[in-house]
Amino acid sequence: MRKLFLYAALLLLTQCSKCKNDDPSPLERLPPATQTGANTFGCLVNGQPWTPQGNDGTANYTVSYDRFPDGGILNISTYKIYGQGATDFQTLSLWAKQITGIGSFSFLNTSSAIARFGDVKTNCIWRSADNTTTYRRGTLTITKLDLTAGIISGTFDFTLYKPGCDSIRVTHGRFDKKL
Template structure:
């Protein structure tokens, strides 16, 4: 019986861990809601895990800029999060010109709409316009209200670069006052 005690304790521990995981909210439920009120929110799933801005390196960890007068409407959305002692930083973002109205805009290799992810921990930097980087995805502007000063939308994209793991950004949402 004493010889089997470590086995029984291990099985008990494993069943308790799996129970905790069943009770945890799904990753998508850990994201901020997809609002259109200028709530100042940003979130997505990064390779299936909830990702929201976190930490501060002296600059805002989430920014949105939109200029309707430059290049037919220039948009930039970016967020970062710091981990550990702040040395590990991940950044997710996208930008475009020619954004004048609500609608869906697709990322293309040589197009106006660009996506990017940086990960200091792995030293991988994925920019959709760089040679050798695969990018497929979109962003959708769901509200562009200049009189109220609100821009909101959703996004999803996949990036791959030789020598780095594939990055999948899904269920993305942002909502910001301009």
């Protein structure tokens, strides 16, 4: 009887590990990188999938592009409510100016592009243009800007560090929005 119990337990344990191996990777859990105006946004934050979610009474993903003679200004704002607590709230935003078409913008040049990530639970806000952020790297790349069809798409990645907060590493970022 003991052998039967041990075999059953072993079978159960092997089945649980099999399920774990079949789970999609964090990267596979992101929306695909498209250029069709699919209304998608996603990235990995410190290796974990991050997409807008929840509702605080405002849209959890907005994109605006305002035209100007020397190029447009892009503003992407997102947030994620990931639990029931008042502090289970994160924000991610990207901003760039003088966008006239496809191209890349460095977050090192804070006069042309800014990345921001906020985490209410840790009370940390990382901003590439903030003097308290001592390490900043990354780019925002516009892969499609079609004003006739009203579509803007792109990719992004950045790493920010400031004293008193862990570093924040955002990779494999992508967005695709109908304006």
